[in-house]
Amino acid sequence: MSFPDRRKKILNALHQAGSLSVIELSEKLAISPATIRRDLHDIAGEGLLLRTHGGAMKIENPILTGFIEKIGANEVKKEQIGKCAAEHVHDGDIIFMDCGSTVFKMCTYLKTKNNIRVITNSLPILAELIDVPAIQINLIGGELDKHRKAIHGAKAVQHIDSYHAHKAFVGVDGISAENGLTAHTENESAITSAFARNAGEVFLLCDSSKIGKDSYFKFGDLSMIKYLVTDKELNAAQKEGLTGAGLIIVADE
Amino acid sequence: MSFPDRRKKILNALHQAGSLSVIELSEKLAISPATIRRDLHDIAGEGLLLRTHGGAMKIENPILTGFIEKIGANEVKKEQIGKCAAEHVHDGDIIFMDCGSTVFKMCTYLKTKNNIRVITNSLPILAELIDVPAIQINLIGGELDKHRKAIHGAKAVQHIDSYHAHKAFVGVDGISAENGLTAHTENESAITSAFARNAGEVFLLCDSSKIGKDSYFKFGDLSMIKYLVTDKELNAAQKEGLTGAGLIIVADE
DNA sequence: TTATTTTTGATTGCTTTTGGTTATTTTTGA
DNA sequence: TCAAAAATAACCAAAAGCAATCAAAAATAA
Numbered sequence: 001m002s003f004p005d006r007r008k009k010i011l012n013a014l015h016q017a018g019s020l021s022v023i024e025l026s027e028k029l030a031i032s033p034a035t036i037r038r039d040l041h042d043i044a045g046e047g048l049l050l051r052t053h054g055g056a057m058k059i060e061n062p063i064l065t066g067f068i069e070k071i072g073a074n075e076v077k078k079e080q081i082g083k084c085a086a087e088h089v090h091d092g093d094i095i096f097m098d099c100g101s102t103v104f105k106m107c108t109y110l111k112t113k114n115n116i117r118v119i120t121n122s123l124p125i126l127a128e129l130i131d132v133p134a135i136q137i138n139l140i141g142g143e144l145d146k147h148r149k150a151i152h153g154a155k156a157v158q159h160i161d162s163y164h165a166h167k168a169f170v171g172v173d174g175i176s177a178e179n180g181l182t183a184h185t186e187n188e189s190a191i192t193s194a195f196a197r198n199a200g201e202v203f204l205l206c207d208s209s210k211i212g213k214d215s216y217f218k219f220g221d222l223s224m225i226k227y228l229v230t231d232k233e234l235n236a237a238q239k240e241g242l243t244g245a246g247l248i249i250v251a252d253e
Numbered sequence: 254m255s256f257p258d259r260r261k262k263i264l265n266a267l268h269q270a271g272s273l274s275v276i277e278l279s280e281k282l283a284i285s286p287a288t289i290r291r292d293l294h295d296i297a298g299e300g301l302l303l304r305t306h307g308g309a310m311k312i313e314n315p316i317l318t319g320f321i322e323k324i325g326a327n328e329v330k331k332e333q334i335g336k337c338a339a340e341h342v343h344d345g346d347i348i349f350m351d352c353g354s355t356v357f358k359m360c361t362y363l364k365t366k367n368n369i370r371v372i373t374n375s376l377p378i379l380a381e382l383i384d385v386p387a388i389q390i391n392l393i394g395g396e397l398d399k400h401r402k403a404i405h406g407a408k409a410v411q412h413i414d415s416y417h418a419h420k421a422f423v424g425v426d427g428i429s430a431e432n433g434l435t436a437h438t439e440n441e442s443a444i445t446s447a448f449a450r451n452a453g454e455v456f457l458l459c460d461s462s463k464i465g466k467d468s469y470f471k472f473g474d475l476s477m478i479k480y481l482v483t484d485k486e487l488n489a490a491q492k493e494g495l496t497g498a499g500l501i502i503v504a505d506e
Numbered sequence: 507t508t509a510t511t512t513t514t515g516a517t518t519g520c521t522t523t524t525g526g527t528t529a530t531t532t533t534t535g536a
Numbered sequence: 537t538c539a540a541a542a543a544t545a546a547c548c549a550a551a552a553g554c555a556a557t558c559a560a561a562a563a564t565a566a
Binding site for chain 4: 512
């Protein structure tokens with residue numbers, strides 16, 4: 001049996017039992033204690049379990065290893081934007097959440113809210129919020145885009161059009177005073193437009209690198225949006241162009 | 254056999270088994286271990302599998318691991334029923350798949366099909382099939398039932414009603430010649446009914462423990478179903494009662 | 507057809523992994 | 537605090553797996 005295989009089995013067994021001794025693990029997997037010790041040492045190094053004398057314990061809130069994304073400068077910005085946007089969600093709200101990494105970042109900060117309802121087409125958001133009892137989820141139906149891990153297509157748009165939400169949190173690929181909102185694909189933009197037209201207030205989450213940039217598909221003008229949630233690295237000219245069009249700029253201080 | 258051919262077979266075999274040794278792969282595909290190693294090296298370079306000492310593992314979709322089905326009772330019977338049902342799915346089919354552990358068991362055996370489209374309300378099925386390139390998924394939208402990890406409600410029924418499939422694979426909580434089909438909740442039964450009325454042929458997957466039993470919500474009679482896929486522990490009286498009502502009984506031999 | 511390139515599978519030397527042994531460290535109980 | 541017991545980490549040798557090399561076979565091109 002290979003190491004990744006054993007790792008999986010060890011973590012599984014630990015998750016079920018809570019804690020296990022080296023000997024127990026060695027008998028359970030039919031592996032020598034020496035190898036179990038080496039494995040436990042390595043896995044503990046990854047932060048996925050807690051090594052104890054004589055065995056190991058599970059960690060209650062393991063780091064979501066699946067999300068070890070490139071922690072670039074943009075990640076920090078996105079995190080801030082997500083946090084800032086989540087502050088505009090109040091108990092009892094019904095909100096649309098678009099797919100996209102910046103909107104996804106809101107999830108962490110939504111978990112403390114009470115009695116909110118999330119309507120989304122994003123599988124990562126669904127996965128992140130499924131275990132939160134105070135959040136009800138309405139999943140948008142339609143064709144699955146496996147790559148983007150989201151639902152899209154005509155059926156999805158139709159689904160959105162049959163709901164109304166207090167607020168919509170959406171993303172775009174480009175925004176500028178000249179060309180308005182732009183996206184990489186028509187599919188994405190159709191969903192974003194649907195969210196916008198069925199929500200009371202529309203929040204656009206967008207880090208400063210996308211402001212002033214245009215993507216290829218032009219799908220709406222700035223009046224679609226009420227609030228622009230972004231980071232603080234926005235120069236005066238950019239601000240002016242956007243506020244002039246009626247946008248309210250919200251940024252973390 | 255050419256490389257792209259082998260690549261496909263290796264990835265397919267890995268997807269079904271989870272992990273395989275070089276020797277196992279070499280025997281399975283009748284290719285020398287040397288070639289298998291070269292292939293694994295290349296495919297791992299593309300990021301499509303995880304190379305381990307002695308073999309390879311499939312890459313898990315970290316986002317959806319929370320949706321995975323937990324192990325329950327009657328596993329062996331359900332596995333057989335799932336396999337048997339999957340044999341009735343042909344390349345190019347469009348199928349409805351209900352939530353429920355028995356229908357879920359079909360997934361393993363669907364992975365070898367080509368160009369099929371699955372319309373489902375089950376998150377475990379979604380998680381299991383999302384990485385299979387030859388399967389297109391249409392997810393049913395609506396309210397999320399966190400406990401059952403499935404979508405239900407009026408919106409979901411409406412979604413189903415806008416599609417037609419060649420075959421529907423459904424589950425129930427009870428079936429008898431006297432009371433027909435019964436379910437624990439109205440929500441579940443509404444989905445099952447919707448699948449049945451929009452499919453050309455309806456397959457009911459049901460282990461023998463549920464046959465002759467009734468649950469509390471009566472939602473349809475036996476004429477809704479064309480095939481009953483079950484295990485072989487069915488006595489003559491049971492068989493007669495059901496075939497008398499027009500059901501075709503299919504069982505693994 | 508013949509020449510060239512590519513692919514395949516066997517051989518071989520090298521690396522990694524594994525499980526046992528032993529010295530060292532940690533824990534436990536007096 | 538000390539000593540006995542338990543667990544660990546370090547070391548080592550055997551086994552398993554791997555990559556590099558090379559020749560034969562197959563596919564492709566001239």
